[in-house]
Amino acid sequence: xxxxVAVIAxxxxxxxxxxxxxxxxxxxxxTVHTSLDxxxxxxxxxxxxxxxxxxxxxxxxxxxxxxxxxGYVTNSKVKFVIVVDSSNTSLRxxxxxxxxxxxxxxxxxxxxNPFYNPGDTIQSKSFDSIVSAMMVQSS
Amino acid sequence: xxxxxLSDVEQKYYxxxxxxxxxxxxxxxxxxxxxxxxxxxxxxxxDVVLQITELCGATRLGHFGRSQFYIALKLIALAxxxxxxxxxxxxSVKDLPLPRFVVGKNEQESRHTAMYPDTENQGPYxxxxxxxxxxxPAKKLSTHEVIQPCVSAVEPQPDTTSPVVSxxxxxxxxxxxxxxxxxxxxxxAVDRPPAVAGAAWPPFREAQPGTxxxxxxxxxxxxxxxxxxxxxxxxxxxxxxxxxxxxxxxxESTTVRTVASAATTNEIQRQASGxxxxxxxxxxxRQYYINQFKTxxxxxxxxxxxxxxxxxxxxxxxxxxxxSHIWELSDFDKDGALTLDEFCAAFHLVVARKxxxxxxxxxxxxxxxxxxxxxxSAGVPESAPEVGFSSSPVEVTPNxxxxxxxxxxxxPELNQSNEQWETFSERSSSSQTLTQxxxxxxxxxxxxAIVHPVPIRMTPSKIHMQEMELKRxxxxxxxxxxxxxxxxxxxxEEKKLAAIKFPGSTVGDGYSSSDSFTxxxxxxxxxxxxxxxxxxxxxxxxxxxxxxxxxxxxxxxHSRSSSLDMNRNFTAVAAGQQAGVVxxxxxxxxxxxxxxxxxxxxxxxxxxxxxPAHSSTSPQQMPEQPNFADFSQFQVFAVEQPVDDGDTQQxxxxxxxxxxxxxxxxxxxxxxxxxxxxxxxxNSAKGSTPLAPPPKxxxxxxxxxxxxxxxxxxHPQKSSxxxxxxxxxxxxxxxxxxxxxxxxxxxRRNKETxxxxxxxxxxxxxxxxxxxxxxxxxxxxxxxxxxxxHL
Numbered sequence: 001x002x003x004x005v006a007v008i009a010x011x012x013x014x015x016x017x018x019x020x021x022x023x024x025x026x027x028x029x030x031t032v033h034t035s036l037d038x039x040x041x042x043x044x045x046x047x048x049x050x051x052x053x054x055x056x057x058x059x060x061x062x063x064x065x066x067x068x069x070x071g072y073v074t075n076s077k078v079k080f081v082i083v084v085d086s087s088n089t090s091l092r093x094x095x096x097x098x099x100x101x102x103x104x105x106x107x108x109x110x111x112x113n114p115f116y117n118p119g120d121t122i123q124s125k126s127f128d129s130i131v132s133a134m135m136v137q138s139s
Numbered sequence: 140x141x142x143x144x145l146s147d148v149e150q151k152y153y154x155x156x157x158x159x160x161x162x163x164x165x166x167x168x169x170x171x172x173x174x175x176x177x178x179x180x181x182x183x184x185x186d187v188v189l190q191i192t193e194l195c196g197a198t199r200l201g202h203f204g205r206s207q208f209y210i211a212l213k214l215i216a217l218a219x220x221x222x223x224x225x226x227x228x229x230x231s232v233k234d235l236p237l238p239r240f241v242v243g244k245n246e247q248e249s250r251h252t253a254m255y256p257d258t259e260n261q262g263p264y265x266x267x268x269x270x271x272x273x274x275x276p277a278k279k280l281s282t283h284e285v286i287q288p289c290v291s292a293v294e295p296q297p298d299t300t301s302p303v304v305s306x307x308x309x310x311x312x313x314x315x316x317x318x319x320x321x322x323x324x325x326x327x328a329v330d331r332p333p334a335v336a337g338a339a340w341p342p343f344r345e346a347q348p349g350t351x352x353x354x355x356x357x358x359x360x361x362x363x364x365x366x367x368x369x370x371x372x373x374x375x376x377x378x379x380x381x382x383x384x385x386x387x388x389x390x391e392s393t394t395v396r397t398v399a400s401a402a403t404t405n406e407i408q409r410q411a412s413g414x415x416x417x418x419x420x421x422x423x424x425r426q427y428y429i430n431q432f433k434t435x436x437x438x439x440x441x442x443x444x445x446x447x448x449x450x451x452x453x454x455x456x457x458x459x460x461x462x463s464h465i466w467e468l469s470d471f472d473k474d475g476a477l478t479l480d481e482f483c484a485a486f487h488l489v490v491a492r493k494x495x496x497x498x499x500x501x502x503x504x505x506x507x508x509x510x511x512x513x514x515x516s517a518g519v520p521e522s523a524p525e526v527g528f529s530s531s532p533v534e535v536t537p538n539x540x541x542x543x544x545x546x547x548x549x550x551p552e553l554n555q556s557n558e559q560w561e562t563f564s565e566r567s568s569s570s571q572t573l574t575q576x577x578x579x580x581x582x583x584x585x586x587x588a589i590v591h592p593v594p595i596r597m598t599p600s601k602i603h604m605q606e607m608e609l610k611r612x613x614x615x616x617x618x619x620x621x622x623x624x625x626x627x628x629x630x631x632e633e634k635k636l637a638a639i640k641f642p643g644s645t646v647g648d649g650y651s652s653s654d655s656f657t658x659x660x661x662x663x664x665x666x667x668x669x670x671x672x673x674x675x676x677x678x679x680x681x682x683x684x685x686x687x688x689x690x691x692x693x694x695x696x697h698s699r700s701s702s703l704d705m706n707r708n709f710t711a712v713a714a715g716q717q718a719g720v721v722x723x724x725x726x727x728x729x730x731x732x733x734x735x736x737x738x739x740x741x742x743x744x745x746x747x748x749x750x751p752a753h754s755s756t757s758p759q760q761m762p763e764q765p766n767f768a769d770f771s772q773f774q775v776f777a778v779e780q781p782v783d784d785g786d787t788q789q790x791x792x793x794x795x796x797x798x799x800x801x802x803x804x805x806x807x808x809x810x811x812x813x814x815x816x817x818x819x820x821x822n823s824a825k826g827s828t829p830l831a832p833p834p835k836x837x838x839x840x841x842x843x844x845x846x847x848x849x850x851x852x853x854h855p856q857k858s859s860x861x862x863x864x865x866x867x868x869x870x871x872x873x874x875x876x877x878x879x880x881x882x883x884x885x886x887r888r889n890k891e892t893x894x895x896x897x898x899x900x901x902x903x904x905x906x907x908x909x910x911x912x913x914x915x916x917x918x919x920x921x922x923x924x925x926x927x928x929h930l
Contacts, residue, residue: 114445
């Protein structure tokens with residue numbers, strides 16, 4: 001039930017960002033951007049430990065009255081951010097995790113595509129469909 | 140066909156050419172693109188070429204046979220010499236120079252430039268062939284223009300002769316990997332071919348072996364992908380070495396593929412037939428793809444790394460985005476590498492796209508890699524290393540592994556077989572291979588019945604019970620649970636239960652032991668008790684029941700398979716008695732057995748009841764399980780009526796009697812109640828039950844259920860439940876036969892009691908197990924002590 005899904009590259013620029021169009025997209029873009037700070041903070045906090053120990057799923061980054069932001073970072077510092085509407089029945093942590101897992105796996109599929117240059121925006125249809133599925137189910 | 144005499148030189152030359160064109164080795168060059176190219180390379184005008192084709196008879200035949208081919212070549216020579224084309228002149232003209240086939244390189248350049256402006260080509264084409272919308276532009280070689288004249292020339296021809304038809308034969312399979320693939324005028328519209336055909340030609344010219352700059356030019360033809368037109372990759376390989384073909388002919392082949400009008404006919408027809416599956420890859424195409432694959436990866440079972448594939452497909456000049464999409468579609472297992480099947484699918488998609496067909500959202504069925512699968516498992520590991528270098532972002536690769544497992548989850552969604560995924564690389568196997576996975580859940584065979592809890596329907600019918608009873612007594616070993624049967628010998632050895640001898644107990648032993656304790660060496664007591672309970676029921680019940688469709692499953696309360704077995708046995712036991720399912724474990728060897736040395740051997744295992752002990756212990760047990768008494772009455776299987784109906788029990792014939800049944804049931808129940816329940820209770824229960832023998836089947840059912848349940852129960856409390864049930868049931872008896880509703884009610888009640896009893900049963904089973912363990916430990920100690928005793 002994501003309201004917005006974003007994939008941010010290592011250099012902190014978005015590779016892919018998509019929101020439920022009905023809402024003000026700019027607001028979500030801004031939210032995702034600000035959540036990056038929280039991600040960095042979490043990553044650096046845990047980062048002292050070996051990367052292996054660092055968990056990919058960051059959990060709830062911060063909640064606002066309207067929505068909650070969850071983060072997930074890969075080993076290559078690619079970040080996934082999911083914004084979920086609070087009004088929705090709060091999703092269980094596991095569901096969020098599974099969403100991230102799906103995102104991660106489809107992201108790797110995109111990466112595996114030799115025609116994809118890392119750093120390009122993601123234009124894969126399959127990736128789009130997976131994200132849509134995640135967003136549609138919610139709203 | 141006109142006779143043709145060729146000089147030696149000519150003969151040789153022509154045969155070389157023929158061989159060159161006869162890629163498929165079919166000895167007939169069907170409207171082969173090669174042939175057409177060849178003819179085109181002769182630098183004759185299209186109409187001349189067509190004329191030649193007609194003359195040589197290819198039109199008639201629809202393809203170029205060897206003779207037609209030779210004639211055509213001869214005619215070409217004639218034409219090139221400026222002589223009029225006459226059939227008669229074939230033989231008459233002497234010293235005819237060999238037909239010359241030229242590959243016009245300069246043409247290429249012109250073609251290149253001309254290629255891009257597609258529109259101009261479209262103009263003329265549109266008139267000829269309805270171009271698919273959204274045709275990828277810039278694919279057409281400028282040769283299209285060249286073709287146009289051909290087209291126009293072609294048009295007048297009967298439609299059947301689709302010039303295009305591109306060569307059915309795959310382009311020279313020579314290592315020209317990038318040979319231009321001829322586009323086949325896919326069938327669809329016959330009128331299309333002409334344009335397409337035209338388009339095909341030029342590209343081929345480019346394939347100048349050795350000279351070509353390898354500019355990947357793709358000629359896209361509009362023909363519907365139905366017939367997958369060939370895409371020509373203009374490509375580098377100067378290395379393209381025409382196999383054993385005259386250098387000149389090599390050129391020809393690559394250049395002109397003029398459509399032999401006649402030749403195309405067949406193709407068109409063939410292509411048309413392919414409509415059913417627009418994405419089907421024809422054999423020629425597949426062959427061509429395979430050849431292309433070979434050029435990249437000689438090992439057909441190997442993989443093409445992503446980077447190599449990227450280069451290859453980039454040559455097609457499709458936009459990267461589309462190529463990316465094609466890759467996503469075709470890389471089935473998402474390993475960043477292409478297997479042969481994947482490669483063919485990708486190639487096919489490229490061809491289609493070049494023809495203007497939109498890419499599908501999902502990989503079409505016919506393009507799905509089929510053979511992935513178990514065979515690939517060997518290949519899968521190989522892919523692993525390849526994956527590493529195939530995926531562009533190296534860092535992704537490591538990520539891929541961890542994420543791979545999760546991919547497995549996705550695969551099923553993708554309709555891909557998961558087989559590949561199994562082997563590490565988490566390659567999802569194609570859907571076809573999914574079937575291979577099917578774990579054949581082997582039907583539980585009787586011998587392994589224990590393992591598979593096969594629910595046995597207990598037919599409540601009295602007749603059934605009778606049968607079971609009879610059978611039980613008769614042939615105990617017919618018990619489906621052979622394991623059980625196997626047990627008997629073991630059981631018999633059990634000392635404890637030695638006392639308990641049941642004539643028919645062998646079966647029961649078998650049952651009991653195997654049933655509840657999955658072939659553990661159950662204490663004899665348990666075995667015995669079980670026997671008793673089973674004896675009557677299991678063999679009979681099972682026999683009667685086993686064959687029929689599996690009865691409702693045993694209650695979930697049975698955690699252990701053994702208990703399930705027990706259930707089964709019980710159900711068997713209660714077969715006649717219950718409409719329900721619960722198969723009470725064969726009377727759990729009542730704890731009392733050890734305690735009650737006097738375990739009633741008396742329990743005549745007549746029925747095979749394993750309840751002999753019950754009878755003896757019944758007095759003791761009776762108080763505990765007063766309710767059982769009720770059930771015992773219903774014991775159909777001549778569970779040895781512990782107490783009262785010992786006689787009745789014994790005779791198997793008495794199965795019919797409700798009392799017997801009751802007794803059997805009760806006995807069974809007692810058995811199940813490993814420890815406490817003693818046959819006594821059963822007996823007492825039986826005795827107490829006022830139920831007369833009138834074995835109303837219904838009643839018996841009810842009672843058996845009730846009885847069985849209580850048997851299982853260890854605790855009086857439960858048994859109290861049972862009695863309650865029994866009581867209710869008992870009250871019913873008479874009415875059953877009369878009133879349907881009553882019957883149904885009783886059935887319901889029986890089911891309730893069944894569940895209760897099942898629960899009890901499971902608990903009893905557990906207790907039994909505990910006791911058995913104790914027993915075993917004690918025995919071990921005994922063993923240890925024995926030597927000392929001898930000293």
